[in-house]
Amino acid sequence: MGGFDFDVIQRSLPYLFYEGMAFTLQLTLIATLGGVALGTVLALMRLSGQGALAGFANAYTTLFRSLPLVLVIFWCYFLLPYIGAWLTGADRPIKVGAFNSTVITFTLFEAAFFAEIMRAGIQSIPRGQAAAGYALGLTYSQVMGRIVLPQAFRNMLPVLLTQTIVLFQDTSLVYVISLTDFLGAASKIAQRDGRLVEMYVFAALVYFVISFALSQLVRTLQARFAVKR
Amino acid sequence: MPMIEIKDVSKAYGAFQVLRHCTTSVDKGEVVVVCGPSGSGKSTLIKTVNGLEPFQTGNIIVDGVSLADKATDLPKLRARVGMVFQNFELFPHLSIVDNLCLAQQKVLGRDRPAAEAKAHALLARVGLPEQADKFPGQLSGGQQQRVAIARALAMDPIAMLFDEPTSALDPEMVSEVLDVMVALAKEGMTMMVVTHEMGFARKVADRVIFMDKGEIVEDAKKADFFGNTRNPRAQAFLSKILQH
Numbered sequence: 001m002g003g004f005d006f007d008v009i010q011r012s013l014p015y016l017f018y019e020g021m022a023f024t025l026q027l028t029l030i031a032t033l034g035g036v037a038l039g040t041v042l043a044l045m046r047l048s049g050q051g052a053l054a055g056f057a058n059a060y061t062t063l064f065r066s067l068p069l070v071l072v073i074f075w076c077y078f079l080l081p082y083i084g085a086w087l088t089g090a091d092r093p094i095k096v097g098a099f100n101s102t103v104i105t106f107t108l109f110e111a112a113f114f115a116e117i118m119r120a121g122i123q124s125i126p127r128g129q130a131a132a133g134y135a136l137g138l139t140y141s142q143v144m145g146r147i148v149l150p151q152a153f154r155n156m157l158p159v160l161l162t163q164t165i166v167l168f169q170d171t172s173l174v175y176v177i178s179l180t181d182f183l184g185a186a187s188k189i190a191q192r193d194g195r196l197v198e199m200y201v202f203a204a205l206v207y208f209v210i211s212f213a214l215s216q217l218v219r220t221l222q223a224r225f226a227v228k229r
Numbered sequence: 230m231p232m233i234e235i236k237d238v239s240k241a242y243g244a245f246q247v248l249r250h251c252t253t254s255v256d257k258g259e260v261v262v263v264c265g266p267s268g269s270g271k272s273t274l275i276k277t278v279n280g281l282e283p284f285q286t287g288n289i290i291v292d293g294v295s296l297a298d299k300a301t302d303l304p305k306l307r308a309r310v311g312m313v314f315q316n317f318e319l320f321p322h323l324s325i326v327d328n329l330c331l332a333q334q335k336v337l338g339r340d341r342p343a344a345e346a347k348a349h350a351l352l353a354r355v356g357l358p359e360q361a362d363k364f365p366g367q368l369s370g371g372q373q374q375r376v377a378i379a380r381a382l383a384m385d386p387i388a389m390l391f392d393e394p395t396s397a398l399d400p401e402m403v404s405e406v407l408d409v410m411v412a413l414a415k416e417g418m419t420m421m422v423v424t425h426e427m428g429f430a431r432k433v434a435d436r437v438i439f440m441d442k443g444e445i446v447e448d449a450k451k452a453d454f455f456g457n458t459r460n461p462r463a464q465a466f467l468s469k470i471l472q473h
């Protein structure tokens with residue numbers, strides 16, 4: 001085997017980044033945007049004071065927060081075709097595909113976490129803010145969309161981004177349904193060329209650099225976006 | 230026909246009775262001051278007038294619109310009744326001018342130039358012509374409360390409700406807010422004002438209402454209220470706050 005082989009890393013860079021990292025970033029981005037949107041809806045349902053809506057949102061977040069992500073990825077991969085068939089009325093399981101299945105799974109799963117973050121964010125806004133909006137004649141959706149949620153997002157931005165960093169790292173779990181993310185790509189090369197140390201050190205370094213850069217971004221944004229009262 | 234008519238309104242939180250058979254009215258152009266000890270239901274009463282607080286029995290009629298009627302379009306009614314809060318409640322993520330324009334554009338459908346023109350005119354009127362592009366956090370309490378009054382006035386309200394507008398202010402800022410309110414009263418605005426500023430009441434109030442334990446115990450012309458209040462609870466309250 002010899003010493004540390006930098007060459008194997010260099011040779012595999014296009015594969016690692018254009019295939020592996022591209023997938024990882026795509027999944028992280030879509031699941032974050034989808035998860036925040038769905039999570040915000042769940043948080044509003046939870047806080048609506050309407051028994052059925054609040055109950056559903058509560059059950060949803062409790063369920064997803066109690067299951068390991070690997071298990072959910074696995075189950076969704078096998079069940080989504082059947083659920084899709086049931087929803088569309090088709091008489092055989094529909095083709096979802098591993099990538100779509102993963103995007104849906106991560107979005108649904110992350111939504112449970114983003115819902116809790118947004119709920120805390122909404123509750124951090126004094127009630128008088130909403131009252132002032134209503135007193136001006138704004139409707140519920142205007143009060144939420146223009147007054148409460150923009151402030152809640154700003155207050156929660158650091159926590160939302162921290163959750164995104166966790167998500168970025170969790171995407172490596174897609175190996176269970178044979179998808180290749182960045183870590184999966186590194187792993188394949190490592191096995192093929194017998195260069196485990198090089199590839200796993202390099203992978204760790206890349207994860208660290210990106211996560212560290214994101215958390216620095218969190219700090220900068222925190223200082224910049226904090227709402228002054 | 231009165232502008233605001235409160236008829237036998239009661240409200241309870243569970244077993245706790247916040248409002249007991251409250252009845253009063255405010256005529257067009259009239260200024261009514263509401264006072265009473267803390268916890269007597271003043272905030273609750275004034276918030277029932279624009280439907281921010283629901284009530285269980287009785288009725289409130291604002292400019293002919295019944296609040297007990299389930300079919301009443303509450304946002305539409307609220308757009309016509311201005312409200313000023315103890316804690317200002319400016320929107321901290323919006324600039325001052327955006328605070329004044331938001332509801333003008335979203336609720337009244339004014340275009341941006343018209344809303345801005347109105348905003349600038351009102352900021353000048355409350356003595357803050359230079360602050361339009363600042364954010365609420367950059368202003369003093371007194372300035373914020375004047376902006377809040379301007380924000381309510383931007384909707385061209387038929388009446389204004391004030392809930393202890395000066396009680397969160399440092400003493401040296403009270404008068405700049407009261408001056409704006411006095412000017413408003415003299416221009417003929419219909420006003421219902423919860424306050425313990427008896428100087429304000431003496432200056433511009435037409436009537437004074439005294440509340441205790443959810444009840445309106447005294448509802449008198451200003452001269453009668455300050456001259457010879459018959460109600461012992463109101464007398465005790467008055468002598469207490471006038472000492473300060």
Ligand SMILES: Nc1ncnc2c1ncn2[C@@H]1O[C@H](COP(=O)(O)OP(=O)(O)O)[C@@H](O)[C@H]1O
Nearest residue numbers: 242245247265266267268269270271272273274
């Ligand atoms: N949401 C609520 N649930 C239970 N009690 C409340 C609620 N809001 C207000 N109260 C009670 O109602 C009473 C009247 O409150 P309020 O109208 O704010 O009085 P005031 O403005 O005269 O100080 C107080 O005793 C207060 O504790």
Ligand SMILES: [Mg+2]
Nearest residue numbers: 271272273393
């Ligand atoms: Mg009060």
